[in-house]
Amino acid sequence: MKTYADALAKLNGRNSRKIANNTYLRKETNGNIVVRLHSTDIITFTPDDLATLNSGGWKTVTTKARMNEFSPFQIAQERGIWRVANPKFEDYVAKWTHSLLYADGITVDAKTGEVMGEAKGDESELRKRIGKYAKGFVDALYKGKVPKPSGGDCWMCLGLGKTDKEHLLSHMEESYFVPSLIVNAVKEFANAPAWFWGLDELFEGKRTGLTEGKWPKQTYTRALRRYLYRGLGLVS
Numbered sequence: 753m754k755t756y757a758d759a760l761a762k763l764n765g766r767n768s769r770k771i772a773n774n775t776y777l778r779k780e781t782n783g784n785i786v787v788r789l790h791s792t793d794i795i796t797f798t799p800d801d802l803a804t805l806n807s808g809g810w811k812t813v814t815t816k817a818r819m820n821e822f823s824p825f826q827i828a829q830e831r832g833i834w835r836v837a838n839p840k841f842e843d844y845v846a847k848w849t850h851s852l853l854y855a856d857g858i859t860v861d862a863k864t865g866e867v868m869g870e871a872k873g874d875e876s877e878l879r880k881r882i883g884k885y886a887k888g889f890v891d892a893l894y895k896g897k898v899p900k901p902s903g904g905d906c907w908m909c910l911g912l913g914k915t916d917k918e919h920l921l922s923h924m925e926e927s928y929f930v931p932s933l934i935v936n937a938v939k940e941f942a943n944a945p946a947w948f949w950g951l952d953e954l955f956e957g958k959r960t961g962l963t964e965g966k967w968p969k970q971t972y973t974r975a976l977r978r979y980l981y982r983g984l985g986l987v988s
Contacts, residue, residue: 754824755862756797759785775818787822789815795823801862804869808856809982824860832986833875839865856985875986882984885924886977890969892929896957901932909933920983931955934972937979942971 753759759777763769763785768778776788787795792808794815803824807815811834816827826837826847834854837847852858855871892898901910908919909932923930938947950962951972962968 753797753822755803756785756799756801759787759797771822772818774814775822777822787818789818794818802859803862804857804859805854806856807985809985811982811986824862825858827854832879836867836870839867878984879981879986881924882977882980882986885927886973886980888927889929889934889976890973893934893954893972894959894963894969896954898929898931898934898955900952900955901935905932906930909936917984920980924980933979934976937976938972940982941975941978947971947975 753762760779762771762777763779766779768776771777771787774790777785778788779785783799785797786793792806792810792815794806794808795818796804796806798804805819805823805825816829816834819825819827824839827834828837828848828851829835835848835851836854836858838850838852839847839860841847841850852867853871853875855869857869858871859868860866861868889898903910906919906923906928909923909930911932922928923933935948935951938951946962947968950968953960954963
């Protein structure tokens with residue numbers, strides 16, 4: 753599907769239909785037509801022929817495949833970075849030579865080929881910042897400098913507010929090692945009882961077999977890094 757008309761024709765008079773595994777095409781009450789993967793509207797077509805992409809923070813192989821199959825965009829991944837073929841060029845080589853950096857909200861006008869909302873800058877720099885922050889965080893955790901989560905933590909990390917990119921970036925900028933942030937990361941990317949037991953010991957300044965050696969420290973660092981990648985819209 754490339755246009756709103758294509759999406760409408762695909763619905764064939766229905767309000768919703770399954771178009772792939774865990775993927776549905778739906779017509780909304782405002783007239784937009786969306787492609788929904790699980791609970792995220794990854795593609796939105798508007799009646800005035802705009803198509804917008806949104807990974808919802810889940811820049812997975814499946815998300816990219818659905819966007820390529822059911823939108824006017826062409827997306828490729830290189831070293832973990834999503835790039836979008838530039839529709840201003842017809843030649844295949846030119847499209848990718850002048851490719852655009854993906855960002856959630858990137859939009860193409862099917863009538864003119866104009867693209868709006870592409871990312872600015874280089875994701876590789878952000879990855880370096882995340883890596884440095886994650887390493888510094890876990891180093892501090894192992895030195896007993898990160899206390900147990902408490903009511904004094906960042907409210908967003910405690911789940912009392914909506915987490916957003918600016919909030920996570922501010923922690924990195926300030927080198928603020930929020931205790932509940934590492935707990936959230938372990939829940940999402942290392943969810944096993946032993947890793948939580950190890951965290952409790954580290955919060956208390958203890959070191960036992962649960963946390964000794966390279967593997968536990970690498971696991972905590974990797975979980976935090978992946979959590980920040982997802983929160984900041986990067987491919988993990």
